[in-house]
Amino acid sequence: MNRRLEKHRIFDNVFKYITIFCALLILVIVLAISIELFLNSLPAIKEFGFSFLWSTDWNPVKEKFGAASSIYGTLVATFIAIIIAVPFSLVIALFLTEIAHPSIATPVGYAIELLAAIPSIIYGMWGVFILAPFMAEHIIPPLQSLFFFLPIFQGKVIGGQGIFTAGVVLAVMILPYLTSIMRDVFNMVSPQLKESAYGVGTTTWEVTRDILIPQGISGIIGGVFLSLGRAIGETMAVTFIIGNSHRFSFEIFREGNTISSTLANEFAEGADNPLFFGVLMELGLILFAITVIMQLLSHFWLKRYGVKT
Amino acid sequence: MKKRSPLTRLVIDKIIKSLSIIAAIAGILILLIIIKDIFFKGINAIGFDFFTNNMRPPGVAGGGVKNAIYGTLMITLVSTLIGVPVGMMAGVYLSEYGRNTRFGKIIRFSLNIMMGIPSIIIGIFFFSIMIIPLGHGSGYVGAFALSVIMIPIITKTTEEMLKLTPDSLRESALALGIPKWKMIISILFRSSKSGLLTGILLAVARVSGETAPLIFTARYSQYWPDDLNRETANLTMTIYNYAGQPFDSMVETAWGAALLVMGAVLLLTIISRFIVSHGN
Numbered sequence: 056m057n058r059r060l061e062k063h064r065i066f067d068n069v070f071k072y073i074t075i076f077c078a079l080l081i082l083v084i085v086l087a088i089s090i091e092l093f094l095n096s097l098p099a100i101k102e103f104g105f106s107f108l109w110s111t112d113w114n115p116v117k118e119k120f121g122a123a124s125s126i127y128g129t130l131v132a133t134f135i136a137i138i139i140a141v142p143f144s145l146v147i148a149l150f151l152t153e154i155a156h157p158s159i160a161t162p163v164g165y166a167i168e169l170l171a172a173i174p175s176i177i178y179g180m181w182g183v184f185i186l187a188p189f190m191a192e193h194i195i196p197p198l199q200s201l202f203f204f205l206p207i208f209q210g211k212v213i214g215g216q217g218i219f220t221a222g223v224v225l226a227v228m229i230l231p232y233l234t235s236i237m238r239d240v241f242n243m244v245s246p247q248l249k250e251s252a253y254g255v256g257t258t259t260w261e262v263t264r265d266i267l268i269p270q271g272i273s274g275i276i277g278g279v280f281l282s283l284g285r286a287i288g289e290t291m292a293v294t295f296i297i298g299n300s301h302r303f304s305f306e307i308f309r310e311g312n313t314i315s316s317t318l319a320n321e322f323a324e325g326a327d328n329p330l331f332f333g334v335l336m337e338l339g340l341i342l343f344a345i346t347v348i349m350q351l352l353s354h355f356w357l358k359r360y361g362v363k364t
Numbered sequence: 365m366k367k368r369s370p371l372t373r374l375v376i377d378k379i380i381k382s383l384s385i386i387a388a389i390a391g392i393l394i395l396l397i398i399i400k401d402i403f404f405k406g407i408n409a410i411g412f413d414f415f416t417n418n419m420r421p422p423g424v425a426g427g428g429v430k431n432a433i434y435g436t437l438m439i440t441l442v443s444t445l446i447g448v449p450v451g452m453m454a455g456v457y458l459s460e461y462g463r464n465t466r467f468g469k470i471i472r473f474s475l476n477i478m479m480g481i482p483s484i485i486i487g488i489f490f491f492s493i494m495i496i497p498l499g500h501g502s503g504y505v506g507a508f509a510l511s512v513i514m515i516p517i518i519t520k521t522t523e524e525m526l527k528l529t530p531d532s533l534r535e536s537a538l539a540l541g542i543p544k545w546k547m548i549i550s551i552l553f554r555s556s557k558s559g560l561l562t563g564i565l566l567a568v569a570r571v572s573g574e575t576a577p578l579i580f581t582a583r584y585s586q587y588w589p590d591d592l593n594r595e596t597a598n599l600t601m602t603i604y605n606y607a608g609q610p611f612d613s614m615v616e617t618a619w620g621a622a623l624l625v626m627g628a629v630l631l632l633t634i635i636s637r638f639i640v641s642h643g644n
Contacts, residue, residue, distance in 0.1 A: 063543040063546075064543075066543060066545055067543050067544050067545050069545075070544070070545035070548075071461060071544075071545075073453055074453045074454065074456045074457035074460070074461060075457055075461070075462075076453075077449075077450045077451075077453035077454040077457065078453075078454040078457040078458065078462065078467075078468075078471045079471075080450060080454065080515075081454055081471055081474050081475055081478055081515065081516070081519065082470060082471055082474045084478065084512060084515075085474045085477050085478050085481075086474075087489070087493075088481065088485065088486070088489045091489055091492055091493060092485070092488075092489070095492055143387055143390075143391075146380070146383050146384035146387040146388075147384065147387045147388050147391055149380075149384045150384040150385060150387065150388040151388070154381055154384055154385065155388070163388050163391075163392060165637065166391070166392045166395055167388075167391045167392070167395075169395055169630065169633065169634075170391070170394065170395050172569060172629055172630055172633040173398065173573075173626060173629070173630070174573025174574070174575070174600070174625060174626065174629055175573070175574075175575065175576070176573065176575045176600050176603050176604060176622070176625070177398070177402060177573070177622050177625065177626045178398075179607075180402075180603060180607050180618065180619070180622050181398050181401055181402060183607070184405075184607075185401050227394055230391065234391075258373055258374065258376070258377035259377055259380070259381060260376055260377045260380040260381070261373070261377070263380070284480050285480075287482075288480075288481070288482025288483075288484065288485070289482070290482060290483065290484040290575075290576040291575045291576055291604070295607070315482060315484045315576075318484050318487075318488060319484060319576060319579055322488060322491070322579070322580055323579075323580070326491070326496070326580075335488070336488070336492070339484075339485050339488050342482060342484075342485060343481065343482075343485050346480050346481065346482055346485075347477055347480070349480070350476055350477055350479075350480035351476075351477075354476050
């Protein structure tokens with residue numbers, strides 16, 4: 056009997072240490088990734104210093120590198136995605152919580168969530184073969200003539216690939232995340248508050264504008280941070296669609312590149328040259344830092360507000 | 365608040381309501397259009413040859429993707445064999461041992477960061493630490509990279525599922541003299557079976573559609589993957605490589621592979637959804 060107890064105690068300890076080891080592994084992986092990225096980008100950091108961040112050079116042959124076009128492409132594509140997806144998901148969340156009967160809202164909610172399950176490379180292939188030609192023919196020309204006074208909307212459009220189309224696909228990809236967070240936020244607003252507002256005769260839109268959005272604004276902002284983090288690091292879809300040009304241009308309908316698309320495209324070539332490799336690792340480090348910051352901001356913001364992520 | 369006539373208020377309300385109905389319909393339409401497009405482009409490629417032949421050199425007709433299907437299955441299997449136990453054990457730690465400890469907080473914090481790391485970063489990390497020393501591509505390294513994507517998903521669902529089980533269950537088991545490890549495995553795991561299974565299925569669905577971590581690790585091959593420690597054929601890299609080729613037959617194969625991957629991932633997701641709503 057005692058020997059069996061002893062055996063159980065040893066087993067219990069072994070089991071506990073296995074779980075501690077696995078938990079520790081998570082911390083170790085995150086630290087190892089940051090250290091590895093930093094150490095490998097040292098050659099590039101020494102060579103270019105901070106000017107790397109705003110230099111528009113990109114010439115692997117002459118070993119001149121700058122991150123400006125990648126950072127610009129990443130930020131603009133993400134910005135376009137957010138601009139499109141936030142109002143879109145807001146009205147869908149409104150439909151799911153305030154307008155539709157649960158028997159309709161539930162399947163519609165599932166369908167929107169399924170958009171998150173489609174792999175990134177499928178969005179990429181669909182985007183480049185089907186959406187880009189459609190954009191070039193039906194969406195971009197009217198936008199260009201509508202905003203003829205804005206220089207960033209001008210420029211010759213070739214085939215529809217470019218920063219704008221990449222942003223549109225990113226918008227579809229983050230739509231399910233934003234929608235589900237906004238739906239949760241709207242559902243958290245106390246029913247008494249809503250019902251008393253409806254009771255005095257306000258309309259659904261007035262309840263949304265004056266109660267749901269002000270009450271849920273922190274949750275909505277946290278959700279936007281979270282989706283920003285996802286959109287910024289998105290690789291395959293963007294690599295297919297953005298055109299992968301390193302010539303810096305402010306024009307959003309032009310071909311461009313993002314940090315992640317540059318990594319996907321140039322890594323095979325750059326791995327043999329220590330400086331080029333350093334440049335790519337530094338780009339990775341910048342991307343990693345941005346996503347970590349986004350993650351932290353959304354985490355603390357949502358935690359303060361009590362929304363589950 | 366601005367004063368508006370009741371009519372304006374009603375009209376604005378109607379406009380917003382219609383917009384929100386249109387947006388919901390548009391959301392569903394986008395999903396259906398993508399599925400429809402991939403289906404009709406991909407279905408032509410899928411036939412007997414598609415499943416029974418290996419890839420052929422560029423321009424040679426009649427190639428299939430048998431090797432890539434096998435490669436994807438093997439890479440996903442290896443990553444699951446690593447990711448599921450590690451993720452579950454870490455989740456057990458967070459829920460059962462380190463729920464309110466300082467170390468638990470640090471791990472939970474790293475877990476959130478790990479979840480947000482872009483998959484391409486995980487790819488270049490594994491390239492840097494394993495592929496450079498190895499000197500050649502490796503399906504195993506690809507599987508390691510995928511398991512890093514899997515671990516936080518599984519850890520998070522395990523922790524959440526175990527936290528849902530009532531403490532009375534733990535206490536009555538321990539009071540009967542069952543050792544803690546046995547209580548966790550045979551009582552907690554069993555009572556949250558469907559939740560854990562859902563987490564695993566979703567994680568498998570997620571990694572089986574991943575491409576970015578494989579570009580520099582498992583890379584790509586047109587041969588049968590005899591040795592998983594070399595460049596390993598897989599479906600997503602086949603799509604990535606074939607989609608940009610000048611030969612129509614290769615682009616068609618890419619569409620076929622895209623349909624296969626999308627179908628499998630959506631099916632896994634729907635099954636997991638079904639388990640959630642019908643499991644106990």
